Amino acid sequence: MRFVIVSSCPVDWGGSEELWARAAHFLIQSGHQVHVFKTNVNPHHPRIIALRDAGCTVTDLYQLLPVLRRLRNRLVPYRWLNGQDGTLQLLKKALQVIRPHLTIVAQGNNFDGIKFADLCRHQNLPYVLIAQKAVHCLYPYDGDRPMIQRAYQSAERCFFVSQHNVELTRWQLSLPLPNAKVVFNPVNVSFDASEVSSFPSFADGVRLACVARLDIFDKGQDILLEVLTKPKWRARQWQITFFGAGPHRQAVEELTHFLNIADRTHFAGHVPNPAVIWQTHHALILPSRSEGLPLAMVETMLCSRPSIITNVGGVAELLTDNETGFLAATPTADAIDDALERAWQRLADWPQMGARARQYALDRVPADAIEQFGHQLLQLVNHTESAPNLVLQ
Structure with missing residues (x-):
C-alpha cells in the first residue's frame, strides 16, 4: 500500500x-x-x-x-x-x-x-x-x-x-x-513499574516541573509567573524548572528576572527521556491556555506524580481533581493560584496521589x-x- x-x-x-x-x-x-x-x-x-x-x-x-x-x-x-x-x-x-x-x-x-x-x-x-x-x-x-x-x-x-x-x-x-x-x-516513558522512580524527599523544598513548549500563547507560563509573585508564594520554599524549548524562551526568562524570581526558576531545555525529570521533581505544573490532551500530563501520571494543571482540552478526561492531581478551573491567575494552594495544603498526600494517577493512566492509556x-x-x-x-x- x-x-x-x-x-x-x-x-x-x-x-x-x-x-x-x-x-x-x-x-x-x-x-x-x-x-x-x-x-x-x-x-x-x-x-x-x-x-x-x-x-x-x-x-x-x-x-x-x-x-x-x-x-x-x-x-x-x-x-x-x-x-x-x-x-x-x-x-x-x-x-x-x-x-x-x-x-x-x-x-x-x-x-x-x-x-x-x-x-x-x-x-x-x-x-x-x-x-x-x-x-x-x-x-x-x-x-x-x-x-x-x-x-x-x-x-x-x-x-x-x-x-x-x-x-x-x-x-x-x-x-x-x-x-x-x-x-x-x-x-515517551516506560509502562514498566520497575522504571518508576521513588518519590523524592521534600527536605530541600518543593520542586515543580513545567514540561511544555515555551510558547506563552498556548502554554501560559506568564500566568504561572504572575501567581508566584504573590507574597504568600514568595514566602514559601519552592523551585520551578521549565523543561522544553520554543519561541518564548527569552520572554519567559526575562520575565523571571523582571519579577525577581529568577533565583527560583531554572531552564533545562528539552529532555529526551521525561522519566528523568521525575527522579528529582515532585509534581507537574502546567498553566496551559489550550491543549488537546497534554502528553506531559500523561507521562507524569505514568511516572507516579500528581499534576497541577488548567482544565482545558481533554485534561479532565484523564485527571481527577483532588484525587490524581489538581485542576485550575480556567487559565487565569486566580484559578491557578487556587489549584496550587489546594495542592500545597496536601503536600503529604502527593506520593499517594501520584500512585493513584499512575494506576488511573495504566487503566486507560494503551x-x-x-x-x-x-x-x-x-x-x-x-x-x-x-x-x-x-x-x-
Whole structure:
C-alpha cells in the first residue's frame, strides 16, 4: 500500500508530529510505502533522519518559498501559508504521481491543514484528518467554513486526541461528525513499574516541573509567573524548572528576572527521556491556555506524580481533581493560584496521589497506541477502493 503523510506543523518538529511519525515507522515495518510532505523540513533533525533511514521519502512543502524558510516568520497566519500556490501545486503533482491508497493530514490544531485535505478531496483521494488540538478562540471565518465543513465530512476518519476536541469541533462547524474517533498519542516513558522512580524527599523544598513548549500563547507560563509573585508564594520554599524549548524562551526568562524570581526558576531545555525529570521533581505544573490532551500530563501520571494543571482540552478526561492531581478551573491567575494552594495544603498526600494517577493512566492509556492507530489506518485502506498501481518517479 502507498501512504502519504502531510504535516502542517510550521516548525522544525512539534510534539503533535510524534503520532504520524511513529505511525510511518509502523507502516514501513509492515511492508508499505510512506511518503512524507512536511512544512519546514530540517534535514538534520533526528526525527527526519530516522524517517529517511527507515525508507520514507521526506519532502519540504516550503521548498518553493526560500525567503519564508530563511525568515522562519512564525507570525504569518497559517491560512495564508497553506494557501500558497507553490506549496499546493507541489503537493498536487506529487499526489497525482503517487496516487496513495490513503493520505494522512496531520494538523497541530483542527483547521491548519484543511487546504491539504481539500486538495485530496478534489482529486478523489481517500484521506484522514488528525487534529491534535481544538481551541475556542480559533473559530473559522465564514469564508472558510464551507471548505472546512466539506473536508471534515469527506474524510474517511477524523482523529482527535480528546473527546473535548471532538465536541468543540462539532460545535465550531455545526456538524455531527459521525466519522470522528479519539486516539492516544504515543508516550515517551516506560509502562514498566520497575522504571518508576521513588518519590523524592521534600527536605530541600518543593520542586515543580513545567514540561511544555515555551510558547506563552498556548502554554501560559506568564500566568504561572504572575501567581508566584504573590507574597504568600514568595514566602514559601519552592523551585520551578521549565523543561522544553520554543519561541518564548527569552520572554519567559526575562520575565523571571523582571519579577525577581529568577533565583527560583531554572531552564533545562528539552529532555529526551521525561522519566528523568521525575527522579528529582515532585509534581507537574502546567498553566496551559489550550491543549488537546497534554502528553506531559500523561507521562507524569505514568511516572507516579500528581499534576497541577488548567482544565482545558481533554485534561479532565484523564485527571481527577483532588484525587490524581489538581485542576485550575480556567487559565487565569486566580484559578491557578487556587489549584496550587489546594495542592500545597496536601503536600503529604502527593506520593499517594501520584500512585493513584499512575494506576488511573495504566487503566486507560494503551501501551500499544501506535500499533492500534496503524491497524486502524490499514483497516480504512481495506474499506476503500484500491488506487491505481503507480509509483513515485
